[in-house]
Amino acid sequence: MRTTIEMTDAHRAALLELAARRGLKGFSSLVEDAIASYLLEESARNDKRRAAARLRGTLAKDEARALRSQTAALRESWR
Numbered sequence: 001m002r003t004t005i006e007m008t009d010a011h012r013a014a015l016l017e018l019a020a021r022r023g024l025k026g027f028s029s030l031v032e033d034a035i036a037s038y039l040l041e042e043s044a045r046n047d048k049r050r051a052a053a054r055l056r057g058t059l060a061k062d063e064a065r066a067l068r069s070q071t072a073a074l075r076e077s078w079r
Contacts (some may be wrong), residue, residue, distance in 0.1 A: 005031075
């Protein structure tokens with residue numbers, strides 16, 4: 001599918017340079033690879049967020065209180 005995107009001159013130049021080093025005529029395949037990589041990383045981030053959300057409420061109240069206290073003490077001593 002063809003589409004139009006906006007990019008800086010510097011980004012375009014960098015993409016053209018990278019494409020030339022790889023022996024490519026244009027940079028469409030580079031953009032396709034970058035989008036695929038971004039989407040995979042975003043999916044992994046979402047999976048991590050969902051996993052973290054599932055942990056909510058798994059600590060007992062006294063464990064949560066102790067963890068908050070330890071975290072506060074660490075933050076106070078942080079440089």
